[in-house]
Amino acid sequence: MNLANKLTFLRIFMIPIFLIILLTNWIPDPNKRIFALVIFALASLTDMLDGYIARSRNMITTLGKFLDPLADKLLVTAALISLVELRDLSAWVVIVILSREFIITGFRLVAASEGIVISASWWGKIKTITQMFMIMLILLNISGIEILENILIWLAVIFTVISGVDYIVKNKSVLKEN
Template sequence: MNLPNSLTILRIFLVPLLVVVLLTRFPNWEFIGVAIFLAAALTDWLDGHIARRRRQVTAFGIWLDPVADKLLVGAAFIALVEMQLAPAWIVVIIVGREVIVTALRNIALLKGFSLDVSRIGKAKMAVEVLAITTLILGERSQMLERFGYAALWLAMALALISAFQYFRRFWIQIGAPLDRAPVRHPLAELAEPPKGNVATHP
């Protein structure tokens, strides 16, 4: 297994540790929780950067990276709801969007094309990280708590806008005329099994 995929798996393993720290609320849990969360979020940037720089992009990594992102953000938001630090209805919208868009991207990949992350999608992820961080630290500062709520509302808005973009691009690709092939992302080819009589293993 290459380094980028190892970092992605590390991000997944940090999720339960983060949840335990947040829900137990032992002394200085806010700072420890934020440190774990930001370390996990940093691996999201590192795995993609290393994969592109070393040309270690794999079909497994293409699939696993967004799943790890959704697990991290979703678990953090759900923990914040359990701790009564975030409104449940906003979190339901954000997490529900993540599940639906992840499923849509996987369907697109199976159909032979890839839905790239949009600029709004990238901004959404950054705002989500900011919202989660400030909501956790909001236990120590009312100003940070208010800032966290504002970031949470912005994250919800960006989540809905980017979801619309994904659905629109998906249907454009699916509805491509029969006389021309859908626009394919180069990475989508990595998800295809090799052609010919070469034996493959699942």
């Protein structure tokens, strides 16, 4: 178990903590969003850090290739569904984002069955960063910045769709019948 994989496991471990803080009454309302935001931001930072460590120290493993994107999807999905429950985010946004994730995950599985590895693209990285910033801004729940929130929501949706189309177009040979 190398350091990069430990950071990925830490990110997964932080998800239930984030959910407990945000969705229960264990912490009083004025502070729960700030604590949840801190946990989410730290978990998001581990995403960048584990990838950097794995690449720079040649610690890329099969386990890491599996767990890192899974941890990202679990973190973002947990946050998005929580924001819908709290009525801070429209369900259609979450449906678009999750649909893309299911489509691309299935697409990657088909590619993997053919021995093709589909690496993360820049569009995918921009999508993830935009989604994480959107979630953090919504968690802040500051009145008067609704326009900025809406801009980030739309950017997250747009980059989500663009990255999904980009993966499919660049790897369309995966879908061709033999």
